Amino acid sequence: MKRFLPAIALTFGLLLGAQPAAQAEGEGLMSAHASVRDPASLQRGAHLFFNYCAGCHSLKYLRYSRMADDLGLTEKQVMDNLNVTGAKFQEPVVSSMPAADATKWFGKNPPDLSLEVSAKGADWVYTYLNTFYLDPSTPIGWNNTTLKNAAMPFPLWELQGEQTAVMKPGTHEVEKLQLTTPGSLTPVEYQQATRDLVNFLTYASEPAALQRHHYGVWVILFLALFTLLAYFLKKEYWKDVH
Secondary structure (H helix, E strand, O other): OOOOHHHHHHHHHHHHHHHHHHHHHOOOOOOOOOOOOOHHHHHHHHHHHHHHOOOOOOEEEEEHHHHHHHHOOOHHHHHHHOOOOOOOOOOEEOOOOOHHHHHHHHOOOOOOOOOHHHHHOHHHHHHHHHOEEEOOOOOOOEEEOOOOOOOOOOOOHHHHEEEEEEEOOOOOOEEEEEEEEEOOOOHHHHHHHHHHHHHHHHHHHOOHHHHHHHHHHHHHHHHHHHHHHHHHHHHHHHOOOO
Protein backbone atom coordinates (compact mmCIF):
# COMPACT_ATOMS: atom_id res chain seq x y z
CA MET A 1 0.00 0.00 0.00
CA LYS A 2 2.89 2.34 0.81
CA ARG A 3 4.18 1.95 -2.75
CA PHE A 4 0.88 3.31 -4.11
CA LEU A 5 0.58 6.31 -1.78
CA PRO A 6 3.02 8.55 -3.74
CA ALA A 7 1.20 7.81 -6.98
CA ILE A 8 -2.17 8.53 -5.39
CA ALA A 9 -0.86 11.76 -3.89
CA LEU A 10 0.59 12.80 -7.25
CA THR A 11 -2.73 12.11 -8.99
CA PHE A 12 -4.68 14.20 -6.50
CA GLY A 13 -2.02 16.89 -6.67
CA LEU A 14 -2.33 17.11 -10.45
CA LEU A 15 -6.12 17.27 -10.22
CA LEU A 16 -6.09 19.94 -7.56
CA GLY A 17 -3.33 21.83 -9.32
CA ALA A 18 -5.35 21.92 -12.52
CA GLN A 19 -8.35 23.53 -10.86
CA PRO A 20 -7.02 27.10 -10.52
CA ALA A 21 -5.96 27.14 -14.19
CA ALA A 22 -9.37 25.88 -15.29
CA GLN A 23 -11.11 28.44 -13.12
CA ALA A 24 -8.90 31.21 -14.47
CA GLU A 25 -9.77 30.27 -18.05
CA GLY A 26 -13.46 30.39 -17.15
CA GLU A 27 -13.40 33.89 -15.69
CA GLY A 28 -15.75 36.28 -17.45
CA LEU A 29 -17.37 33.60 -19.60
CA MET A 30 -21.09 33.38 -20.25
CA SER A 31 -22.83 30.23 -19.07
CA ALA A 32 -23.94 27.99 -21.93
CA HIS A 33 -25.95 25.60 -19.72
CA ALA A 34 -24.87 22.94 -22.21
CA SER A 35 -26.78 19.67 -22.16
CA VAL A 36 -26.82 16.73 -24.54
CA ARG A 37 -30.09 15.41 -23.08
CA ASP A 38 -32.32 17.64 -25.21
CA PRO A 39 -32.84 15.91 -28.59
CA ALA A 40 -34.71 18.89 -30.06
CA SER A 41 -31.85 21.23 -29.15
CA LEU A 42 -29.30 18.84 -30.65
CA GLN A 43 -31.29 18.67 -33.88
CA ARG A 44 -31.54 22.47 -34.08
CA GLY A 45 -27.82 22.75 -33.34
CA ALA A 46 -27.02 20.26 -36.10
CA HIS A 47 -29.11 22.31 -38.52
CA LEU A 48 -27.17 25.45 -37.57
CA PHE A 49 -23.81 23.73 -37.86
CA PHE A 50 -24.43 22.35 -41.32
CA ASN A 51 -25.90 25.61 -42.57
CA TYR A 52 -23.32 28.02 -41.14
CA CYS A 53 -20.20 26.07 -40.12
CA ALA A 54 -19.78 22.98 -42.31
CA GLY A 55 -18.67 25.06 -45.27
CA CYS A 56 -15.33 25.60 -43.53
CA HIS A 57 -15.16 23.22 -40.55
CA SER A 58 -15.23 19.43 -40.33
CA LEU A 59 -16.30 16.97 -37.65
CA LYS A 60 -13.97 14.19 -38.74
CA TYR A 61 -14.64 12.00 -35.69
CA LEU A 62 -18.41 11.95 -36.25
CA ARG A 63 -20.17 9.92 -38.94
CA TYR A 64 -23.49 10.86 -40.48
CA SER A 65 -24.91 7.45 -39.59
CA ARG A 66 -23.89 7.76 -35.94
CA MET A 67 -25.38 11.24 -35.77
CA ALA A 68 -28.66 9.99 -37.23
CA ASP A 69 -28.93 7.24 -34.61
CA ASP A 70 -28.06 9.49 -31.68
CA LEU A 71 -30.23 12.44 -32.71
CA GLY A 72 -33.28 10.42 -33.69
CA LEU A 73 -33.06 11.25 -37.41
CA THR A 74 -33.67 9.06 -40.42
CA GLU A 75 -31.10 8.47 -43.12
CA LYS A 76 -33.25 10.45 -45.56
CA GLN A 77 -33.49 13.43 -43.18
CA VAL A 78 -29.73 13.50 -42.73
CA MET A 79 -28.84 13.04 -46.39
CA ASP A 80 -31.43 15.53 -47.65
CA ASN A 81 -30.97 18.28 -45.06
CA LEU A 82 -27.56 17.94 -43.40
CA ASN A 83 -25.24 16.38 -45.96
CA VAL A 84 -23.86 19.31 -47.96
CA THR A 85 -20.87 17.52 -49.51
CA GLY A 86 -22.47 14.47 -51.12
CA ALA A 87 -20.68 12.13 -48.70
CA LYS A 88 -21.95 8.62 -48.09
CA PHE A 89 -24.13 7.92 -45.05
CA GLN A 90 -21.37 5.92 -43.33
CA GLU A 91 -18.68 8.52 -43.92
CA PRO A 92 -17.46 11.18 -41.43
CA VAL A 93 -18.50 14.82 -41.60
CA VAL A 94 -15.93 16.62 -43.74
CA SER A 95 -15.89 20.28 -44.74
CA SER A 96 -17.04 21.16 -48.23
CA MET A 97 -14.07 23.54 -48.64
CA PRO A 98 -10.96 22.06 -50.29
CA ALA A 99 -7.91 22.35 -48.04
CA ALA A 100 -5.87 24.08 -50.77
CA ASP A 101 -8.50 26.79 -51.21
CA ALA A 102 -8.85 27.25 -47.46
CA THR A 103 -5.10 27.76 -47.10
CA LYS A 104 -5.11 30.21 -50.00
CA TRP A 105 -8.01 32.27 -48.64
CA PHE A 106 -7.41 32.13 -44.88
CA GLY A 107 -3.69 31.36 -44.63
CA LYS A 108 -4.39 27.95 -43.10
CA ASN A 109 -7.04 25.27 -43.12
CA PRO A 110 -9.91 26.03 -40.66
CA PRO A 111 -9.69 23.68 -37.66
CA ASP A 112 -11.75 20.58 -37.23
CA LEU A 113 -14.37 21.15 -34.52
CA SER A 114 -14.84 17.58 -33.34
CA LEU A 115 -13.05 18.23 -30.05
CA GLU A 116 -13.54 21.99 -29.77
CA VAL A 117 -15.80 21.81 -26.72
CA SER A 118 -13.59 19.18 -25.07
CA ALA A 119 -10.55 21.39 -25.58
CA LYS A 120 -11.95 24.80 -24.60
CA GLY A 121 -15.21 24.14 -22.80
CA ALA A 122 -18.84 24.76 -23.71
CA ASP A 123 -18.93 28.14 -21.97
CA TRP A 124 -15.91 29.36 -23.95
CA VAL A 125 -17.44 28.37 -27.29
CA TYR A 126 -20.79 29.90 -26.32
CA THR A 127 -19.17 33.16 -25.23
CA TYR A 128 -17.08 33.25 -28.40
CA LEU A 129 -20.20 32.97 -30.58
CA ASN A 130 -21.81 35.86 -28.69
CA THR A 131 -18.92 38.33 -28.61
CA PHE A 132 -18.14 39.19 -32.24
CA TYR A 133 -18.16 42.89 -33.06
CA LEU A 134 -17.42 45.13 -36.03
CA ASP A 135 -13.79 46.26 -36.22
CA PRO A 136 -12.72 48.10 -39.40
CA SER A 137 -9.08 47.90 -38.31
CA THR A 138 -8.92 44.13 -38.91
CA PRO A 139 -8.51 42.52 -42.35
CA ILE A 140 -11.85 40.71 -42.06
CA GLY A 141 -13.76 43.62 -40.51
CA TRP A 142 -14.63 41.66 -37.35
CA ASN A 143 -13.06 41.09 -33.97
CA ASN A 144 -13.93 39.12 -30.87
CA THR A 145 -13.54 39.90 -27.18
CA THR A 146 -13.13 36.22 -26.28
CA LEU A 147 -10.44 35.54 -28.88
CA LYS A 148 -8.83 38.83 -29.81
CA ASN A 149 -7.98 39.29 -33.50
CA ALA A 150 -9.69 36.03 -34.44
CA ALA A 151 -9.07 35.21 -38.10
CA MET A 152 -12.55 33.78 -38.59
CA PRO A 153 -15.25 36.00 -40.12
CA PHE A 154 -18.47 36.04 -38.13
CA PRO A 155 -20.69 33.39 -39.78
CA LEU A 156 -23.83 34.11 -37.75
CA TRP A 157 -24.04 37.87 -38.28
CA GLU A 158 -27.30 37.57 -40.21
CA LEU A 159 -28.88 35.93 -37.16
CA GLN A 160 -27.45 38.12 -34.40
CA GLY A 161 -26.95 41.34 -36.32
CA GLU A 162 -23.98 43.67 -35.92
CA GLN A 163 -22.43 44.56 -32.57
CA THR A 164 -20.06 47.45 -31.94
CA ALA A 165 -17.60 47.85 -29.12
CA VAL A 166 -17.79 50.55 -26.46
CA MET A 167 -14.26 51.17 -25.23
CA LYS A 168 -13.22 52.05 -21.70
CA PRO A 169 -12.39 55.78 -21.49
CA GLY A 170 -8.76 56.46 -22.39
CA THR A 171 -8.01 52.82 -23.29
CA HIS A 172 -8.26 50.37 -26.15
CA GLU A 173 -10.05 47.81 -23.98
CA VAL A 174 -13.62 46.82 -24.75
CA GLU A 175 -15.96 47.76 -21.94
CA LYS A 176 -19.12 46.30 -23.45
CA LEU A 177 -20.76 45.34 -26.74
CA GLN A 178 -23.95 46.89 -28.01
CA LEU A 179 -26.21 45.69 -30.79
CA THR A 180 -26.43 48.48 -33.37
CA THR A 181 -28.00 46.57 -36.28
CA PRO A 182 -30.50 43.85 -35.34
CA GLY A 183 -30.39 40.50 -37.07
CA SER A 184 -33.15 38.11 -38.04
CA LEU A 185 -33.34 36.82 -34.45
CA THR A 186 -34.00 38.68 -31.24
CA PRO A 187 -31.17 38.65 -28.67
CA VAL A 188 -32.97 35.98 -26.67
CA GLU A 189 -33.58 33.85 -29.77
CA TYR A 190 -29.97 34.23 -30.83
CA GLN A 191 -28.70 33.13 -27.43
CA GLN A 192 -30.91 30.06 -27.67
CA ALA A 193 -29.63 29.35 -31.18
CA THR A 194 -25.99 29.52 -30.08
CA ARG A 195 -26.84 27.38 -27.06
CA ASP A 196 -28.30 24.78 -29.45
CA LEU A 197 -25.15 24.94 -31.56
CA VAL A 198 -22.94 24.50 -28.50
CA ASN A 199 -25.07 21.56 -27.37
CA PHE A 200 -24.52 19.91 -30.73
CA LEU A 201 -20.76 20.54 -30.60
CA THR A 202 -20.73 19.18 -27.05
CA TYR A 203 -22.38 16.03 -28.36
CA ALA A 204 -19.92 15.87 -31.31
CA SER A 205 -17.00 16.05 -28.86
CA GLU A 206 -18.19 12.83 -27.21
CA PRO A 207 -21.06 11.05 -28.97
CA ALA A 208 -20.80 8.16 -26.51
CA ALA A 209 -21.96 10.48 -23.71
CA LEU A 210 -25.59 9.90 -24.71
CA GLN A 211 -25.19 6.15 -24.31
CA ARG A 212 -23.19 6.58 -21.12
CA HIS A 213 -25.96 8.66 -19.53
CA HIS A 214 -28.52 6.03 -20.57
CA TYR A 215 -26.51 3.13 -19.18
CA GLY A 216 -25.55 5.08 -16.06
CA VAL A 217 -29.11 4.98 -14.72
CA TRP A 218 -29.21 1.20 -14.97
CA VAL A 219 -25.76 0.85 -13.41
CA ILE A 220 -26.82 2.96 -10.42
CA LEU A 221 -30.01 0.90 -10.02
CA PHE A 222 -27.97 -2.31 -10.17
CA LEU A 223 -25.52 -1.05 -7.55
CA ALA A 224 -28.38 0.01 -5.28
CA LEU A 225 -30.00 -3.44 -5.61
CA PHE A 226 -26.66 -5.20 -5.09
CA THR A 227 -25.98 -3.12 -1.97
CA LEU A 228 -29.37 -4.06 -0.54
CA LEU A 229 -28.77 -7.73 -1.31
CA ALA A 230 -25.29 -7.59 0.24
CA TYR A 231 -26.72 -6.01 3.38
CA PHE A 232 -29.27 -8.80 3.90
CA LEU A 233 -26.64 -11.46 3.15
CA LYS A 234 -24.35 -9.90 5.73
CA LYS A 235 -27.13 -9.99 8.34
CA GLU A 236 -27.88 -13.64 7.50
CA TYR A 237 -24.24 -14.78 7.66
CA TRP A 238 -23.48 -12.96 10.92
CA LYS A 239 -26.71 -13.50 12.82
CA ASP A 240 -25.25 -16.37 14.90
CA VAL A 241 -21.95 -14.64 15.63
CA HIS A 242 -21.79 -12.95 19.05
